[in-house]
């Protein structure tokens with residue numbers, strides 16, 4: 033059986049592993065302590081925040097089939113929030129919410145963690161370099177450990193990080209350099225006493241903020257009131273290197289202009305996503321150099337959403353199954 037290393041335990045890496053299970057000897061290397069990647073959940077005392085992806089769509093038959101194979105109603109639910117459009121200049125108005133918007137239950141990151149490949153993941157294992165040797169690819173980890181050799185390596189990190197890891201002479205580098213990704217700040221506010229809020233989710237216009245969600249109102253959440261405020265992507269790009277106190281103050285002030293009655297939170301935190309959304313995707317399902325036994329996939333191939341990450345990995349799995 034071929035030995036295959038997958039770098040990243042987000043939805044792309046875990047989808048690929050789920051499809052290749054039993055067909056290759058798999059090891060998934062994940063730099064953080066949890067699976068899910070940007071389908072993330074942050075816990076702080078009693079408060080809980082899905083501070084990355086908010087929900088996802090399942091428009092294609094291939095994604096719906098994958099979801100129904102691996103999930104039942106206990107792990108995945110349709111979130112139908114009362115949604116407003118808020119603006120600093122105009123009156124709020126109700127926003128219709130049509131197709132199903134799926135969320136992991138009880139938390140967004142439990143979705144990825146429920147896929148049947150968790151035992152193949154080595155957590156807190158950041159891959160810092162790949163070396164091509166006669167016996168296969170050797171992986172260098174951040175703390176000096178080494179892994180391998182592997183016959184195949186697939187990288188599922190955001191495009192810039194994938195480019196950084198892969199050998200500079202690869203033909204696919206040119207494609208990776210074409211992809212553009214944008215950042216996002218997630219401001220997390222916890223309240224022991226729930227403040228009155230006229231929405232479960234809000235799309236924000238004319239503000240540094242783009243999205244608000246009462247995380248604790250999502251199905252299956254049990255903690256006290258948690259409010260998530262996400263910045264616009266272009267605002268994040270312009271402020272990525274600002275001190276976090278300044279970013280926090282600016283986003284809090286923007287939130288105060290939208291919700292002047294909001295009390296002081298009991299918990300406040302900020303997360304910076306350097307690569308959150310894909311503004312210019314690759315336009316191909318995946319990248320593959322079969323002579324070097326290297327491949328790359330992820331949301332950035334097809335459009336920067338959870339469903340795009342799934343589709344990219346699922347189609348790379350088809351290609352690899354034909355080669356392994």
Ligand SMILES: Cc1cc2nc3c(=O)[nH]c(=O)nc-3n(C[C@H](O)[C@H](O)[C@H](O)COP(=O)(O)OP(=O)(O)OC[C@H]3O[C@@H](n4cnc5c(N)ncnc54)[C@H](O)[C@@H]3O)c2cc1C
Pocket residue numbers: 039040041042043044045061062063064067068069070071083084085086087088089157158159160188189190193197216218262305307308309329330331332336337338339341
């Ligand atoms: C703030 C925010 C809001 C979003 N909102 C939505 C939304 O509402 N709906 C939607 O559909 N999508 C949304 N998205 C996008 C969605 O989260 C992503 O499209 C999807 O999760 C990407 O999955 P992926 O597996 O391609 O990448 P990732 O989830 O980024 O997974 C890559 C994994 O690789 C790991 N990794 C990276 N480098 C290394 C390394 N060197 N060694 C080891 N591990 C490594 C990372 O830790 C990560 O776990 C949002 C994203 C953000 C950040």
